[in-house]
Amino acid sequence: MTGPPGRTRDDGGSPVSRGGLGRWRDQLVALGWLVLVWILLWGDVNWANLVGGLLVGTAVLFFYPLPAVTFGGRLRPGALLVFAGRFVVELVRASIHIARIAVQPGYRPRGAIIAVQLRVRTDLNLALTAEAVSLVPGTLIIEVDRRSATLFVHVLDTHRPSDLSAARKRTLAVERRLIRAVGSAAELRLVESRPVEKGTDS
Secondary structure: OEHHHHHEEEEOEEEEEOOOOHHHHHHHHHHHHHHHHHHHHHHOOOOHHHHHHHHHHHHHHHHHOEEEEEOOOOOOHHHHHHHHHHHHHHHHHHHHHHEEOOOOOOOOOEEEEEEOOOOOOOOHHHHHOOOOOHHHOOOEEEEOOOOOOOOEEEOOOOOOOOHHHHHHHHHHHHHHHHHHHHHHHHHHHHOOOOOOOOOOOE
């Protein structure tokens, strides 16, 4: 939804400035996430990977400019730490599960593709949630429907309908933790009004 020229609105209808300062802030936020993804892909935090991530991220934003995505949220350090902590726990848990599958004789995992419609329909939320989900072993985003804010997720090792339901809830839990960490007040109210079942979020 659009407002007066040079402004846009978030999901709650609040106007968000898109002036020069706002665009620079959006670029810095995008660069920060690209650097984080680069470091996670290498699996090691050091100065070389940090500098490499900055260079690669800058090149990506320069040569392949992203669509204008206005960041209308606010950074909440406590919630960001919770997101990072839960992400590490899920990363370790999924890695152990994949390793067990790899060494188990005669075991054939069964994959499935599920559609998960996100509650916050912004490009930024789509991108961040998709990245966070794909970085966890055993799950991979294969397609994104931008219009309906739907992620199509390939999930490894699913044998029962309850496994598919659990994977869907985990994806929505990731979205909620992200919104708690960097979302606007309107986005936060939206995800809090549609809770994920107990045991899949914190």
